[in-house]
């Protein structure tokens with residue numbers, strides 16, 4: 001198990017377009033495993049490669065539900081619908097939480113760790129987590145979408161980080 005260091009804002013790598021993954025090798029598997037360990041260690045529900053200093057289109061999401069761990073390589077949003085306002089945090093912004101409006105439903109095309117393409121559909125909180133991570137891969141941070149930051153007294157109820 002290898003927990004990597006989290007890159008916190010401000011950092012150039014967090015605001016860059018990440019490169020597509022073209023090689024699906026053992027190194028990628030190790031990276032995905034490390035990303036999972038790091039996400040769990042820091043109580044996140046998702047982690048994108050730039051958050052550990054790697055400029056590649058790779059993200060992991062696990063909101064601790066029946067969907068399990070979702071690995072997204074070169075993800076692309078195919079379709080969205082609806083609208084949902086919810087609270088988000090980010091491991092790259094420790095202690096910061098804000099309300100973000102995003103589509104309620106998302107359909108995403110991505111590749112798995114072997115390079116095989118798949119399509120995933122998600123709603124509600126899972127859709128939110130997936131969209132937050134995909135944003136990271138394009139250098140988009142949740143702070144650019146926050147409509148209202150939570151006050152200190154509201155934070156006690158919030159435990160989840162993306």
Ligand SMILES: [Zn+2]
Pocket residue numbers: 089090091092132136142162
């Ligand atoms: Zn984040």
